[in-house]
């Protein structure tokens with residue numbers, strides 16, 4: 001049958017609508033490109049070197065992606081880093097230990113970016129004194145950038161835009177290669193921050209159970225779980241609006257949202273399907289883990305926490321270079337009362353000496369690189 005011109009136009013129009021609708025279904029609650037623009041639009045052309053290095057520093061891993069950084073640029077040639085105390089996680093991180101690890105990671109990425117720009121850094125931790133049990137308004141660090149023709153670019157700099165926390169199940173058919181485990185131990189040199197990589201079945205299976213129990217405790221403790229629910233960004237619009245927190249994107253979230261099955265109330269309700277599928281997702285990730293690594297320190301001062309963050313950032317970047325995915329799973333390390341008995345159990349299981357602190361625990365394995373997580377605009381962090 002010959003198509004008339006009118007019918008042809010009608011048919012073409014209908015096809016276009018169907019294709020567009022199909023695209024919309026696939027793209028439902030897709031990660032908005034503006035929310036992750038920081039990963040490709042690094043301000044490497046800014047005439048102020050401080051802004052150039054900061055545009056990399058802000059890609060640092062940090063708990064719940066709160067990005068709790070305030071950067072004061074009002075002193076010429078100096079960067080003063082403060083903690084944004086409106087972005088803390090007091091229930092799950094009561095002493096802000098993890099928040100400070102995130103600051104350490106920020107400093108390490110800043111230093112790597114400085115190396116790539118032919119500068120060395122002079123970083124003074126806590127120039128007005130270390131925090132006590134609570135973070136206060138004093139600076140975390142003061143940084144000076146000094147032009148230095150002798151400073152070689154650190155090769156880990158090249159990994160910053162590729163780095164991720166891979167919050168997905170890993171390939172269960174691929175054990176961690178021995179040379180990759182060994183390669184990770186060369187990521188940093190800080191002798192006070194001990195790294196252990198475990199690939200043996202007893203410890204891997206034990207830790208798979210431990211991280212699930214840790215998550216279970218967090219989920220069943222209303223105030224700690226609610227803290228996470230409060231910072232969930234549900235769907236593309238919320239993710240783009242906040243560009244921080246726990247980003248929930250993708251078509252299943254979109255459909256769940258449209259059908260009224262995924263929203264803040266449902267996610268907070270342990271009897272809901274949304275909650276249950278979160279639990280299942282976590283279990284699947286824990287079980288799809290061929291190796292774990294952990295970092296311990298003999299003391300737990302605020303400066304040590306920054307040093308751990310710097311070491312962890314290097315480890316994450318080294319893993320990226322080796323094609324190894326990393327994913328911190330920190331619940332069991334947290335300091336609130338309900339977690340203490342499980343934590344004591346894991347410290348004993350791993351033979352960690354009394355008085356030492358397990359600062360980071362992470363899954364290791366292989367998986368396709370996931371999408372980056374959102375970042376705010378650099379401008380939002382700056383005091384100028």
Ligand SMILES: Cc1cc2nc3c(=O)[nH]c(=O)nc-3n(C[C@H](O)[C@H](O)[C@H](O)COP(=O)(O)O)c2cc1C
Nearest residue numbers: 061062063064065098101164165328329330331373
């Ligand atoms: C100290 C620390 C603890 C973390 N703990 C967890 C965790 O328990 N579970 C998790 O999924 N991610 C954890 N992360 C990863 C962050 O969620 C992640 O860095 C953040 O969402 C930003 O994503 P990105 O690392 O891919 O840029 C942790 C990161 C840091 C620095």
